[in-house]
Structure formats: C-alpha cells, structure tokens
Amino acid sequence: MTTAAERIASTPLAIEQRRWNIRVVVAADKYTVATVSQGINDREEYARLFSAAPDMLAALHRITNAVEISAADIAVALAAISKAEGKT
Numbered sequence: 001m002t003t004a005a006e007r008i009a010s011t012p013l014a015i016e017q018r019r020w021n022i023r024v025v026v027a028a029d030k031y032t033v034a035t036v037s038q039g040i041n042d043r044e045e046y047a048r049l050f051s052a053a054p055d056m057l058a059a060l061h062r063i064t065n066a067v068e069i070s071a072a073d074i075a076v077a078l079a080a081i082s083k084a085e086g087k088t
Helices: 004-009 043-051 053-065 071-084
Strands: 013-018 021-026 032-036
Touching (some): 004 053, 013 043, 053 071
Antiparallel strands (some): 021 032
C-alpha cells in the first residue's frame, strides 16, 4: 500500500505563468499546488525549485536506498538538479 507522501512525491509538477501569475501545478490536470506571490524576489526560481521537489526526493531515495550508487542513480539526481535550476 502506498502512503499519501509516496503518491504526492510521484506526481509530476509543472510551472504555469500567465501574465503576472506564476503557479506550480499538477502536470496532468493543471490543478494548482502553489502560487508564487508577486512580491517575492526570484519568483521563477522558487517556482522551478518547488516543481522539482518530487524529482529531487525520488533521486535522494534512489541514492540512499542503493547499496552502490549506479550511473543511472547519478543521472536521475543530475536531471532533478537541472530541472530545479531551469536547465531542462
């Protein structure tokens, strides 16, 4: 049985920007998870970091659960970092 945290962590998130509004949404159905306020500095960076959280968590689980760290584990972690940094 999966826990709520496991279900949430496996839900792909995306960033949606309309005019001045930046939202982090569930990628599949655009359900709003968070709205990044207009008054905050570096809004896009915060939104990217928040939307990358499930990927980062999955990468950390893979690495910490591995007896040996494989190239595939490193690739997952690097992809999550790239997503958080806006390089994907």
